Amino acid sequence: xxxxxxxxxxxxxxxxxxxxxxxxxxxxxxxxxxxxxxxxxxxxxxxxxxxxxxxxxxxxxxxxxxxxxxxxxxxxxxxxxxxxxxxxxxxxxxxxxxxxxxxxxxxxxxxxxxxxxxxxxxxxxxxxxxxxxxxxxxxxxxxxxxxxxxxxxxxxxxxxxxxxxxxxxxxxxxxxxxxxxxxxxxxxxxxxxxxxxxxxxxxxxxxxxxxxxxxxxxxxxxxxxxxxxxxxxxxxxxxxxxxxxxxxxxxxxxxxxxxxxxxxxxxxxxxxxxxxxxxxxxxxxxxxxxxxxxxxxxxxxxxxxxxxxxxxxxxxxxxxxxxxxxxxxxxxxxxxxxxxxxxxxxxxxxxxxxxxxxxxxxxxxxxxxxxxxxxxxxxxxxxxxxxxxxxxxxxxxxxxxxxxxxxxxxxxxxxxxxxxxxxxxxxxxxxxxxxxxxxxxxxxxxxxxxxxxxxxxxxxxxxxxxxxxxxxxxxxxxxxxxxxxxxxxxxxxxxxxxxxxxxxxxxxxxxxxxxxxxxxxxxxxxxxxxxxxxxxxxxxxxxxxxxxxxxxxxx
Amino acid sequence: xxxxxxxxxxxxxxxxxxxxxxxxxxxxxxxxxxxxxxxxxxxxxxxxxxxxxxxxxxxxxxxxxxxxxxxxxxxxxxxxxxxxxxxxxxxxxxxxxxxxxxxxxxxxxxxxxxxxxxxxxxxxxxxxxxxxxxxxxxxxxxxxxxxxxxxxxxxxxxxxxxxxxxxxxxxxxxxxxxxxxxxxxxxxxxxxxxxxxxxxxxxxxxxxxxxxxxxxxxxxxxxxxxxxxxxxxxxxxxxxxxxxxxxxxxxxxxxxxxxxxxxxxxxxxxxxxxxxxxxxxxxxxxxxxxxxxxxxxxxxxxxxxxxxxxxxxxxxxxxxxxxxxxxxxxxxxxxxxxxxxxxxxxxxxxxxxxxxxxxxxxxxxxxxxxxxxxxxxxxxxxxxxxxxxxxxxxxxxxxxxxxxxxxxxx
Ligand SMILES: [Zn+2]
Ligand SMILES: [Zn+2]
Numbered sequence: 014x015x016x017x018x019x020x021x022x023x024x025x026x027x028x029x030x031x032x033x034x035x036x037x038x039x040x041x042x043x044x045x046x047x048x049x050x051x052x053x054x055x056x057x058x059x060x061x062x063x064x065x066x067x068x069x070x071x072x073x074x075x076x077x078x079x080x081x082x083x084x085x086x087x088x089x090x091x092x093x094x095x096x097x098x099x100x101x102x103x104x105x106x107x108x109x110x111x112x113x114x115x116x117x118x119x120x121x122x123x124x125x126x127x128x129x130x131x132x133x134x135x136x137x138x139x140x141x142x143x144x145x146x147x148x149x150x151x152x153x154x155x156x157x158x159x160x161x162x163x164x165x166x167x168x169x170x171x172x173x174x175x176x177x178x179x180x181x182x183x184x185x186x187x188x189x190x191x192x193x194x195x196x197x198x199x200x201x202x203x204x205x206x207x208x209x210x211x212x213x214x215x216x217x218x219x220x221x222x223x224x225x226x227x228x229x230x231x232x233x234x235x236x237x238x239x240x241x242x243x244x245x246x247x248x249x250x251x252x253x254x255x256x257x258x259x260x261x262x263x264x265x266x267x268x269x270x271x272x273x274x275x276x277x278x279x280x281x282x283x284x285x286x287x288x289x290x291x292x293x294x295x296x297x298x299x300x301x302x303x304x305x306x307x308x309x310x311x312x313x314x315x316x317x318x319x320x321x322x323x324x325x326x327x328x329x330x331x332x333x334x335x336x337x338x339x340x341x342x343x344x345x346x347x348x349x350x351x352x353x354x355x356x357x358x359x360x361x362x363x364x365x366x367x368x369x370x371x372x373x374x375x376x377x378x379x380x381x382x383x384x385x386x387x388x389x390x391x392x393x394x395x396x397x398x399x400x401x402x403x404x405x406x407x408x409x410x411x412x413x414x415x416x417x418x419x420x421x422x423x424x425x426x427x428x429x430x431x432x433x434x435x436x437x438x439x440x441x442x443x444x445x446x447x448x449x450x451x452x453x454x455x456x457x458x459x460x461x462x463x464x465x466x467x468x469x470x471x472x473x474x475x476x477x478x479x480x481x482x483x484x485x486x487x488x489x490x491x492x493x494x495x496x497x498x499x500x501x502x503x504x505x506x507x508x509x510x511x512x513x514x515x516x517x518x519x520x521x522x523x524x525x526x527x528x529x530x531x532x533x534x535x536x537x538x539x540x541x542x543x544x545x546x547x548x549x550x551x552x553x554x555x556x557x558x559x560x561x562x563x564x565x566x567x568x
Numbered sequence: 569x570x571x572x573x574x575x576x577x578x579x580x581x582x583x584x585x586x587x588x589x590x591x592x593x594x595x596x597x598x599x600x601x602x603x604x605x606x607x608x609x610x611x612x613x614x615x616x617x618x619x620x621x622x623x624x625x626x627x628x629x630x631x632x633x634x635x636x637x638x639x640x641x642x643x644x645x646x647x648x649x650x651x652x653x654x655x656x657x658x659x660x661x662x663x664x665x666x667x668x669x670x671x672x673x674x675x676x677x678x679x680x681x682x683x684x685x686x687x688x689x690x691x692x693x694x695x696x697x698x699x700x701x702x703x704x705x706x707x708x709x710x711x712x713x714x715x716x717x718x719x720x721x722x723x724x725x726x727x728x729x730x731x732x733x734x735x736x737x738x739x740x741x742x743x744x745x746x747x748x749x750x751x752x753x754x755x756x757x758x759x760x761x762x763x764x765x766x767x768x769x770x771x772x773x774x775x776x777x778x779x780x781x782x783x784x785x786x787x788x789x790x791x792x793x794x795x796x797x798x799x800x801x802x803x804x805x806x807x808x809x810x811x812x813x814x815x816x817x818x819x820x821x822x823x824x825x826x827x828x829x830x831x832x833x834x835x836x837x838x839x840x841x842x843x844x845x846x847x848x849x850x851x852x853x854x855x856x857x858x859x860x861x862x863x864x865x866x867x868x869x870x871x872x873x874x875x876x877x878x879x880x881x882x883x884x885x886x887x888x889x890x891x892x893x894x895x896x897x898x899x900x901x902x903x904x905x906x907x908x909x910x911x912x913x914x915x916x917x918x919x920x921x922x923x924x925x926x927x928x929x930x931x932x933x934x935x936x937x938x939x940x941x942x943x944x945x946x947x948x949x950x951x952x953x954x955x956x957x958x959x960x961x962x963x964x965x966x967x968x969x970x971x972x973x974x975x976x977x978x
Contacts, residue, residue, distance in 0.1 A: 079951060082875055086884045087695050116882035140706075143953040147663060147944065148879045167710075167743060210711065211744075212822070212858045224744070335701075335853065345699035348853075350860055351951050352706040353743070359699070537741050540706045540732065542594050545585065545954050552944075552955070 014055050015040045015048055016499065021060030021478060024445050025067060026454035027467035031446045037065065039474040042499035046470040060478055063493060066449050067466050068130025068475030070456035073250075073280055073315050074397040076120050076157065077134050077148030079141045080327040080357040083347050084398070085114040088325060088361060090343070113324040113398040121153035121514075123404050125503055128477030128492040131465060131517070132403075134159035135199055135250060135280065136329045139166070140354040142193035143548055149516065150555045154502060156475075156562075158460070158517035160250045161193040162329055164200035164232045165207040167353040168534055173235055174225040179242070180524075186239040187523030188531070192547040194561065196460060196519045197247030198240055199280075201329040202254050203229035206356040209332035216254055216332065218267050229254050230271045237272040243521040246461020246566045248276035248313065253285045256333040260289040262298030269309045278459065281317025281396040282306075283378035291433055295370055297377045300435070303384030306391070313459060314385070315392035318378035318409055319371065320401035325361040327398065334358020353538065364401070372430035376423065382413055383439040388450040392459070407489035413443040414485045461564050462517060474499035515560045516553050581608070584957045587662070587901060587938045588614035590866020590948025591705070591726050598959060605960060612727040619939065621903070623962055624920030629931045637932070641970070644896075644930045645977040647913045651894035654678040657907060658918075659885075660868035661900040661967050662943035662956060666876045668968035669898055672975050679890040680877065683905055684870040687830040689887035691863055692874075693839035696884075700846035701853055703825060703860030704949040709733040710743040712750060714821035715764075716814070718845055719756040719782050720832040723763045725865045726948070730763040745822070753814055756782065756832075773814065777806050780835050786844040789815055793851055818848075823858050829865035866948030868901055875946050897928070900936050900967050917970055935964035 016039040023030040023037075038045045038054075048054075075081050085091075091114045115123060124132055137145045137159040149157040163169050163186065172181055186198060204227065205216040211224050218229050237249040253268045255261035265285040269277075279285065282302060290296035306314055323342075328334050331348050337360050338346040347359040364371040378400070385391040393410070397403035412419045420437050443451075457466025464473045476496040482488040491506035502510045528543065535543040550561045579601055585594040597609040598619055605619045628640035635643075648654060656673045659666060659682040673680055682688060694700060708715075715734060722729045731737065736747045752764035752772035757779045764772035777785055781804035788803045792815040801808055818824045826845050833841050845861060852859035874885045896915045897907040903921035907914060913929045916922065920933035937943025938956035941964070946953050 077879070082878050083695075083950075085882050086692070086874075086878045087699055089696060089883050092882045112882070114882065117879050119882070138951075141951055141953070143944065143955075144875070144946075144950075147876075147953070151667070151879060210707070210823070210858065212856075338850075341699075345695075345697060346701075347695070347699045348701040349951075350703045350707045350711075352704050353710055354706070536739060538706070538710055538743055540709055541592075541952060541954060542583070545594050 015052060017054045017057040018065065018476070019057055019059050021063050021065035023065045023468055024449040025468040026446060026450045028469045030468070037468060037476070039496065039499045042474055044468060044470055044472045044474050058494065062481065064445065064479045064481050065468065066477050067453040067468050067472070068477050068495065068497065069128055069452040070460070070462070070466055071124070071129055071132040071394065071403060072392050072456040072460055073135045073394045074132045074403050075134060075136065075327050075399070076132050076152060077117070078137055078145035080329070080359050081114070082144070082148065083357070084325045084327045084359045085116065087345060087347060087359060088114055091323070091325070113402045117148055117151040118153060121155050122508055125154035125495055125497070125508060126506055127406060127490060128479070128495050129155060130475035130477070130495070130497055131156035131462070133157065133196070133460065136201065137161050137193055137195055138329070138351060138355040139163070139189055139193045140352040140546070142195070143552070146194060146516065146548060146553055150553065150559045153511050153513055154497065154508065156514040156517060158196040160197035160199040160247070161189050161195035162199050162201055162355050163189060164203050164236055165205070165355055167207065168531070170204070170207060170222065170225045170227065173227045173231060179235070179238060181527070182235050183239045183242055184523045184527035186236065187243050187521045188527050190245070190518070191520050194516060194518050194548050194553055196517050196564065197245065197250055198236060199250035199252065200232060200236055201252040202256065202332055203232040205229070205254055205332040206329060209335065209356065210350050214332065214336070218254055218264050218271065233268065233271040233277070234273065237275040237277050241275050243523070244566045245519050245521055246564065247459060247519070248278045250278050250280055252280050252330060255285070256328070256330050257284050257337065258333070259287050259295045262286050262288055262302055265302060266305050269305055269312050272311070274311050276311045279312060279314045281394065281399065282314040283317045283319065283374065283381060283400070286377050286381060293369055293429070295373065296433055297373060297380060299377045299380035299384060303381055306385050307387070313390045313392070315394040316378050316381055317394055317396035317400045318382070319364050319374045320395060320405045320408065321364045321366045321371065321375065322401065323363045324398045324401055325359060327357070327359045329355055329357050331356030331358045334360050366426050369427045369429050372426040373433055375426065376430060376434035376436045379412060379419065380434065380436055380439065383441045388447040389455045389458070391451065392456060393451045407486045410448060410489045411484070411486035414448065416440060416442050460517070461519060461566055463564050513558045515562045518561055518563050520563050582957070582959060584959050585938060585954050586615045586618060587869070587945050587956055588618040589726050590864065590871060591728060591732070592945055592947045592952070592954050593728055593732065594954055600959060610728065614727055619959070621921060623960070624903070624933065626920055626933050626962065626964055628933065631929060632927045640930050640932050641973050642977065644915045644932070644974055647894055647915060647929060648676055648974070648978060651913070652677065653890070653892050654894040654896055655681060655890055655892035656896045656898065657681045658683050658897040658899040658905070659873045660902060660905065661873070661898060662869060662937040662945045663872050663876050664943055665898070665900050665937065665967035666869065666873045667880065668971035670877060670880050672971050675975055675978055678896070679892065680885060681890070682870055682873050682885050683868055683899070684831070685885060685887040687865070688870055688874060688885060690830040690833060690839045690842055692884050692886065694842045694846055698843055698846065700861050701849050703862055704951040705733055705947070707860070708825055708862060709736070711745060711823040712825040713745045714751040714753065714817055714824040716753040716755065716818070716824065716826045717759070717764070718786070718826060718828045719779055719841070720827070720829040720864070721754070721759045721761065721763065722827060722829065722864055723760070725829055725831065725867065729864065735767050751817055753817065755785065775806055775810060777804055779833070782833070783841045783844065785811070786841060786848070790844055790848045790851060793819060793848060818852060818859065819855065819857060821857060821859065823860070824852060825860055825862050827862040827864055830863065831865050862949070864948055868905065869945065871946040871948055871950055875950060898967060900934055917967055920964060932970055933964060934970055935966045940964050941966045
């Protein structure tokens with residue numbers, strides 16, 4: 014069984030293919046080199062004039078787990094938004110259901126229809142990981158995986174405050190990855206979620222947690238070092254302190270230095286790029302942030318672009334979300350302290366283009382996209398659903414690729430915000446090749462997915478095929494074909510076969526001796542047994558529908 | 569799991585997880601003998617009843633007559649085929665069981681209604697109108713210095729709550745507070761406050777009032793916390809000075825926990841009482857200290873069903889009443905909770921010990937997760953999800969196995 018994709022124009026940064034006409038062959042779910050003449054081709058697709066990319070990978074999207082489900086539960090009204098008026102109407106693709114809180118089936122279907130073949134849940138609370146995996150197991154069509162949150166859990170903070178050696182931290186980090194079946198480690202508002210439980214309301218990078226007397230900087234240093242020393246491909250995923258606060262760009266700049274050159278990924282950096290200039294004491298610091306990103310080669314970032322319309326912000330950052338409860342729209346919020354492990358804050362939000370702050374947030378995100386020079390170090394996200402639902406990616410791609418479209422949208426914004434942004438002076442238009450880096454090759458490399466994001470022989474045959482259209486939104490919204498592990502699953506934007514995808518993990522080696530201390534800790538302070546904390550491969554397999562793929566770093 | 573191969577041996581001991589209430593205690597020490605299971609380390613009657621229940625009749629029945637499984641399944645299929653809109657009620661199971669029933673309901677144009685739908689709806693109404701600020705059991709254990717039990721003694725539903733999360737046993741301890749010094753406050757109607765007496769004999773604060781006066785009294789408490797000066801001396805027979813003392817305790821707490829159980833707030837518009845509680849928590853958090861709400865209870869797999877329904881459909885389970893022309897009652901856990909009387913065809917997929925008032929058209933005994941088969945359950949705080957073990961050997965099929973067979977024939 015060989016499938017032949019003929020005459021397509023390939024955009025594959027792994028191969029260095031920038032619009033090269035080249036054939037692809039698929040066998041047993043993998044891309045293979047050109048077979049010899051004796052081998053039978055069972056199916057051929059003529060892709061003349063079509064654009065071929067690897068399946069897209071969303072490296073940061075809240076698709077499963079406690080806070081996502083709380084958002085669904087709290088917002089039944091979100092499930093019935095079909096007729097859009099402005100401003101939603103002008104951000105949506107015609108087919109876009111624009112649910113900020115899709116159910117698991119919707120999530121899988123909407124992703125694959127756009128040619129995305131994997132998405133990563135960036136905020137798995139270790140104690141709640143089983144729920145995240147249950148939800149991801151019920152998410153069809155795509156591969157998934159997640160980052161386990163550490164740095165606000167009392168076990169780690171106790172280690173750090175008693176100056177445990179780095180090895181003890183490393184073992185605990187590796188143990189957590191195994192136990193939670195995650196592929197990376199995230200820290201959200203380092204120390205802040207825990208500090209909020211002790212009634213601290215803000216925490217700056219060099220301010221101490223009142224109980225543990227450790228600072229966010231120390232937490233970042235310790236965790237980023239652990240991730241690096243363990244050989245985990247995915248750099249520490251960092252949601253900085255002071256999310257959303259005017260003037261927070263300084264924290265973000267300082268955070269870049271907190272790891273002393275060890276790789277870190279700063280997530281939804283748009284929400285951390287705010288200055289305090291102007292009458293409204295809220296301004297764009299995109300220029301400073303982009304300049305620092307260009308300079309600091311050990312730092313990667315995703316944008317967390319906002320787009321106008323109704324959504325919900327679901328974050329682990331209970332401290333900062335508690336401050337945001339007053340902005341909730343509709344007026345309801347959930348704030349939770351969770352299991353001496355983490356927290357969460359769910360705040361529905363409506364971004365309005367006539368609102369000064371929202372309009373500027375929109376511009377700041379785009380300014381960052383256009384000012385960061387290396388597409389291998391900046392990633393396309395809306396921090397779904399926090400900035401906008403992931404279904405708005407085709408629109409976002411058009412904003413990046415089409416300057417006149419972007420400037421037209423800019424002209425509709427709040428006038429004061431327009432005056433505070435240099436967006437129209439940025440002439441850059443992303444190329445297809447650069448989009449392929451951001452959404453495919455770069456994302457796979459960042460996460461450490463050895464066989465994804467590439468069209469070269471040996472890669473998994475996750476492939477998306479588009480018709481080249483000048484309207485890039487229309488093009489990216491509705492691919493002609495999507496192949497998942499070699500099977501045709503989408504034709505003309507419609508799902509033709511349901512598959513379930515696998516779960517990507519990383520499992521570095523560690524000293525199992527760490528379980529002795531952990532067992533004592535659990536028995537004394539926790540409310541479940543250590544063994545029940547750990548998620549087995551069998552649980553993920555879920556009667557054979559799912560499965561675990563473990564990646565090892567190749568260097 | 570590891571147990572199944574060893575159940576032949578006498579006197580095997582295992583540690584298991586108990587799904588009999590929302591706490592999901594996973595420290596149950598069981599002795600497994602040929603003659604049955606014995607719970608060794610607790611006298612929680614719910615756990616004992618659960619683990620020590622005998623294995624009932626395992627043959628399926630049509631109209632009370634024993635039949636083969638295939639006959640029972642094909643009769644259920646016939647009934648479902650002639651139904652336009654079946655009601656899937658009960659829904660007491662684990663995640664896997666619920667998921668299977670959800671799928672069957674999708675396929676048959678059916679509606680879902682959990683046996684606790686009425687009390688669950690009270691909480692959902694608050695979540696969907698204002699949201700809330702809540703906490704989970706490990707936070708309570710390590711942090712809570714004041715616990716207020718509102719309209720509930722808690723222990724009628726969650727027997728080991730005080731033992732496991734408030735007073736703590738010898739080998740357990742709280743990280744951030746002296747557990748023996750915790751303040752416990754009760755407010756409600758004739759509550760049994762015994763569990764709230766501290767290990768060194770300190771009595772809890774208790775305010776006795778009728779449940780139906782809770783809305784008014786809690787509104788006054790909230791006003792006092794907000795700093796309002798009130799002229800009245802009493803509210804619904806309760807001294808305002810007593811409420812003021814409670815308000816001060818809550819404000820001075822490092823981490824006050826306000827607990828309720830929706831099932832115990834059983835009167836019209838009880839959701840408004842819950843909302844007053846959660847608004848009081850939000851008010852405390854907007855002032856100078858920390859506080860959190862805690863919704864307890866949780867039984868019959870309701871937390872699992874609600875969570876799974878939410879991610880599968882996008883909606884929480886609700887308390888809507890549906891027109892239907894057939895009923896499928898599923899209950900993996902309890903032998904005693906039965907469907908209400910129905911004039912329509914009734915299919916029961918239930919605990920093998922179930923005894924009926926109304927003989928169902930089809931009865932298929934199914935495995936109980938945590939006892940006869942493995943499974944996955946949500947704890948009442950929804951933060952923790954635990955695997956359930958198989959601790960005894962028998963041939964009962966799981967709910968999802970039976971439902972999958974039915975679905976395949978539709
Ligand atoms: Zn975040
Ligand atoms: Zn995020």
